[in-house]
Amino acid sequence: MxxxxxxxxxIISSIGNSVEENxxxxxxxxxxxxxxxxxxxxxxxxxxxxxxxxxxxxxxxxLQLSENNNFSRTAMIGTLAAKQxxxxxxxxxxxxxxxxxxxxxxxxxxxxxxxxxxxxxxxPDLVKYISCHDGGDVAEKIASELGLKGMVTTISTACSSAAxxxxxxxxxxxxxxxxxxxxxxxxxxxKFTINGFKTLMILSDDYNKPFDNTRKGxxxxxxxxxLVLESDEMVEKYNKKxxxxxxxYGNANDAFHQxxxxxxxxxxxxxxxxxxxxxxxxxxxIDYINVHGTATPNNDLSEGRALLRIxxxxxxPDFSSTKPFTGHTLAAAAAIEAVYSVLAIQNSVVYPNLNxxxxxxxxxxxxxxxxxxxxxxxxxxxxxxxxxxxxxxIFSKS
Amino acid sequence: xxxxxxxxxxxxxxxxxxxxxxFLEEAVVNTTETVLSIVxxxxxxxxxxxxxxxxxxxxxxxxxxSALAMKDANVENVDAxxxxxxxxxxxxxxxxxxxxxxxxxxxxxxxSFIQSTHNTVGAQIALSLQCKGYNxxxxxxxxxxESALLDAKMxxxxxxxxxxxxxxxxENGEYTLSLFKLAGRIKKENDLPSNILNxxxxxxxxxxxxxxxxxxxxxxxxxxxxxxxxxxRNTLEENEIESELITFLKVNNLEISxxxxxxxxxxxxxxxxxxxxxxxxxxxxxxxxxxxxxxxxEYDTASAFALWxxxxxxxxxxIPEIVKVNSVTxxxxxxxxxxxxxxxxxxxxxxxxx
Amino acid sequence: MEALKEExxxxxxxxxxxxxxxxxxIADNDPLFGDGLGLDxxxxxxxxxxxxxxxxxxxxxxxxxxxIFQSIETMAAYISANRTK
Numbered sequence: 001m002x003x004x005x006x007x008x009x010x011i012i013s014s015i016g017n018s019v020e021e022n023x024x025x026x027x028x029x030x031x032x033x034x035x036x037x038x039x040x041x042x043x044x045x046x047x048x049x050x051x052x053x054x055x056x057x058x059x060x061x062x063l064q065l066s067e068n069n070n071f072s073r074t075a076m077i078g079t080l081a082a083k084q085x086x087x088x089x090x091x092x093x094x095x096x097x098x099x100x101x102x103x104x105x106x107x108x109x110x111x112x113x114x115x116x117x118x119x120x121x122x123x124p125d126l127v128k129y130i131s132c133h134d135g136g137d138v139a140e141k142i143a144s145e146l147g148l149k150g151m152v153t154t155i156s157t158a159c160s161s162a163a164x165x166x167x168x169x170x171x172x173x174x175x176x177x178x179x180x181x182x183x184x185x186x187x188x189x190x191k192f193t194i195n196g197f198k199t200l201m202i203l204s205d206d207y208n209k210p211f212d213n214t215r216k217g218x219x220x221x222x223x224x225x226x227l228v229l230e231s232d233e234m235v236e237k238y239n240k241k242x243x244x245x246x247x248x249y250g251n252a253n254d255a256f257h258q259x260x261x262x263x264x265x266x267x268x269x270x271x272x273x274x275x276x277x278x279x280x281x282x283x284x285x286i287d288y289i290n291v292h293g294t295a296t297p298n299n300d301l302s303e304g305r306a307l308l309r310i311x312x313x314x315x316x317p318d319f320s321s322t323k324p325f326t327g328h329t330l331a332a333a334a335a336i337e338a339v340y341s342v343l344a345i346q347n348s349v350v351y352p353n354l355n356x357x358x359x360x361x362x363x364x365x366x367x368x369x370x371x372x373x374x375x376x377x378x379x380x381x382x383x384x385x386x387x388x389x390x391x392x393x394i395f396s397k398s
Numbered sequence: 399x400x401x402x403x404x405x406x407x408x409x410x411x412x413x414x415x416x417x418x419x420x421f422l423e424e425a426v427v428n429t430t431e432t433v434l435s436i437v438x439x440x441x442x443x444x445x446x447x448x449x450x451x452x453x454x455x456x457x458x459x460x461x462x463x464s465a466l467a468m469k470d471a472n473v474e475n476v477d478a479x480x481x482x483x484x485x486x487x488x489x490x491x492x493x494x495x496x497x498x499x500x501x502x503x504x505x506x507x508x509x510s511f512i513q514s515t516h517n518t519v520g521a522q523i524a525l526s527l528q529c530k531g532y533n534x535x536x537x538x539x540x541x542x543x544e545s546a547l548l549d550a551k552m553x554x555x556x557x558x559x560x561x562x563x564x565x566x567x568x569e570n571g572e573y574t575l576s577l578f579k580l581a582g583r584i585k586k587e588n589d590l591p592s593n594i595l596n597x598x599x600x601x602x603x604x605x606x607x608x609x610x611x612x613x614x615x616x617x618x619x620x621x622x623x624x625x626x627x628x629x630x631r632n633t634l635e636e637n638e639i640e641s642e643l644i645t646f647l648k649v650n651n652l653e654i655s656x657x658x659x660x661x662x663x664x665x666x667x668x669x670x671x672x673x674x675x676x677x678x679x680x681x682x683x684x685x686x687x688x689x690x691x692x693x694x695x696e697y698d699t700a701s702a703f704a705l706w707x708x709x710x711x712x713x714x715x716x717i718p719e720i721v722k723v724n725s726v727t728x729x730x731x732x733x734x735x736x737x738x739x740x741x742x743x744x745x746x747x748x749x750x751x752x
Numbered sequence: 753m754e755a756l757k758e759e760x761x762x763x764x765x766x767x768x769x770x771x772x773x774x775x776x777x778i779a780d781n782d783p784l785f786g787d788g789l790g791l792d793x794x795x796x797x798x799x800x801x802x803x804x805x806x807x808x809x810x811x812x813x814x815x816x817x818x819x820i821f822q823s824i825e826t827m828a829a830y831i832s833a834n835r836t837k
Contacts, residue, residue, distance in 0.1 A: 042503045101632075106515070108537075114495055120580055130581040134485055134698075135516065136538035140743065143632050152632035152744075153545040154538040156486075156516035164534055168549065175552055192491075195498050196511035199797060201814045253479075253524045253533040258512050260793060270530055386512065387521025389533055448790060451769035505805040507767075508797045 003247030010084025050221025050327025072109030078186030104161035104185030158385030163334030184226030210293035221327025250274025254388030265306025293321025407471025484698020565610030566702030605695015808836030
């Protein structure tokens with residue numbers, strides 16, 4: 001089982017505006033967590049976020065959008081990342097083959113809705129933003145900027161959304177329904193999510209510390225990343241450079257609680273197990289695990305226990321969470337971490353799990369805390385979301 | 399050999415009485431309102447008050463519709479749950495946002511935030527069934543439901559699941575409706591009474607609902623229809639629809655004359671309905687044509703109501719007068735094509751056979 | 753104290769949408785979570801907001817709620833001792 005070819009990637013996050021910039025930040029420990037600037041919120045002094053330090057005006061001009069555009073921030077960063085991915089894959093005529101776009105978002109255009117909610121009735125100029133609220137509008141905007149006319153859809157399963165869009169894309173290629181598909185996710189920071197996570201009391205006022213015994217919660221972030229997946233026929237026919245392959249995937253539901261993960265990580269365990277079945281790989285063949293590792297007390301305990309159920313002998317491969325760099329970017333998280341996984345394979349590197357000091361009292365697991373160079377054939381990446389949604393992807397060297 | 403996909407159970411909560419009824423014998427066309435509300439089932443019969451206390455309307459409707467579909471298919475468990483929704487539980491999103499703005503981000507509680515997550519319906523169905531299988535939620539306007547349907551069909555074809563609960567659910571939210579009115583998406587009061595087929599105005603009559611289906615890889619006594627194919631296209635020009643539909647049928651070894659009925663998504667917006675009018679007057683002039691949004695209202699997953707209707711027609715071989723666009727009839731209704739789009743975007747073709 | 757307990761019962765019933773429960777159904781020492789009233793972790797977060805909004809008590813760590821929200825009795829005692837409004 002060779003897996004589905006990845007031929008292009010694009011990303012924008014708090015640690016960089018391109019694939020290269022993100023990689024440099026990861027290996028040089030340049031974190032993107034800081035005080036919030038673009039959103040006025042009463043919580044500004046008690047939260048830290050992984051914010052893309054570009055204003056909406058800057059994004060508009062970078063994308064060369066017309067003055068009367070109605071792009072949400074989520075759509076703008078999504079378009080930037082998708083355009084990079086398409087260019088990276090060397091695609092010039094987007095509709096030349098059966099090409100799809102599978103996006104993922106949790107907030108959609110909420111950033112505009114919350115900004116203008118009560119002003120719509122006062123200011124006719126704002127009415128154009130009403131339609132950008134829904135999740136599908138983001139994919140719509142990206143498709144139209146790419147000129148893509150084929151299959152377009154959006155997945156929204158909270159923080160696992162982009163893993164699921166990559167999964168669907170891989171399946172659409174495998175079943176021969178599409179020749180190539182642009183997959184990923186995008187989420188901009190919004191007051192809505194900041195306050196939502198605040199009510200759940202899982203935001204840290206400090207830098208997030210995944211898998212540390214004193215971890216206090218997560219830092220939210222914003223990002224977008226897209227990857228281009230292509231069929232083997234396309235790769236052979238056009239002699240495409242394959243960056244890596246999506247070799248395994250699995251989605252399962254924890255069916256435990258609306259927001260919390262089960263004590264033994266049932267959903268996470270089942271998702272990883274399915275991904276191994278699809279890939280035909282043994283857990284011992286994984287060289288690096290990019291864990292979900294949000295640094296909430298609940299997630300890291302549940303995920304850790306699930307890892308120990310997969311690795312019964314306790315020999316868990318080198319693992320790290322990259323969320324201390326980027327924050328938790330919700331529906332985009334699995335897409336940016338997919339890009340990081342491919343970069344890990346390409347550059348033979350395990351990223352450090354920053355801020356880790358004290359192992360958790362419940363088990364012996366210790367993440368990789370410094371940059372480590374070694375050959376990487378297979379990376380496993382976890383992403384879990386509210387509603388018990390658990391997803392695992394496996395990326396392999398081509 | 400790839401497995402075939404059968405609709406073996408259906409459940410529908412809509413703006414009509416579509417539960418506890420045979421088909422559409424109690425359907426009523428409302429032309430004097432711009433927004434239609436669902437006919438509520440007795441939720442207590444399906445959900446305990448303790449479980450229901452935090453549930454949004456959409457969650458409750460999704461749970462009842464899925465329970466009806468599972469009972470209909472005589473299954474107690476499914477391998478996967480796949481949901482489509484345009485806006486999710488929008489009432490709770492409104493509530494949470496309003497609290498943020500009105501209370502200056504203070505004293506907020508998590509319940510409405512949790513319910514506002516788009517996948518909350520699918521997640522809570524999984525929670526109530528203790529279904530640990532595959533669970534996806536699609537949110538892409540008018541193809542939200544078809545995305546779920548396409549995914550489910552792929553799962554069955556690829557042997558990834560034997561039985562799947564798939565559904566479309568959306569709910570009305572008061573403030574969002576007022577925004578839709580402001581944006582002209584909803585018909586103006588002045589343009590009432592509405593007449594979907596001979597409309598002269600823009601905007602639509604809005605609705606809400608939850609339609610769920612049990613899909614399985616085997617034919618059973620309860621089988622309604624087989625799903626032959628589902629296709630999604632983001633953008634098609636007016637003059638491309640006909641040839642695309644012909645190609646779609648051809649891939650399935652069919653021609654227009656093989657189609658026993660075509661279900662068109664006429665919504666009463668003169669600008670958007672052009673796409674159907676052309677087909678109705680030309681390619682499908684000799685085919686029985688059906689419509690449904692005068693009964694269900696227009697909403698992102700209204701096309702799930704259409705699938706419910708088409709499934710019923712194939713099973714009962716009866717087309718209620720109330721949904722007929724023209725007077726063409728066929729001796730049998732074995733092949734039904736569904737076509738939906740909104741404003742030239744998010745086109746979907748769904749093909750059913752007996 | 754009795755008035756506070758009554759007030760809390762009312763608040764719990766309305767805030768948590770406990771439609772089928774009446775004030776008389778909740779005894780002062782009944783456990784609120786688990787086998788008693790059957791509240792869960794989301795309800796606990798709702799109760800934390802009640803403390804903040806109505807009594808001016810801010811909890812930083814949701815774990816603190818565990819001992820406070822054992823019963824109406826413990827909740828009333830904690831509020832009386834710590835309330836700022």
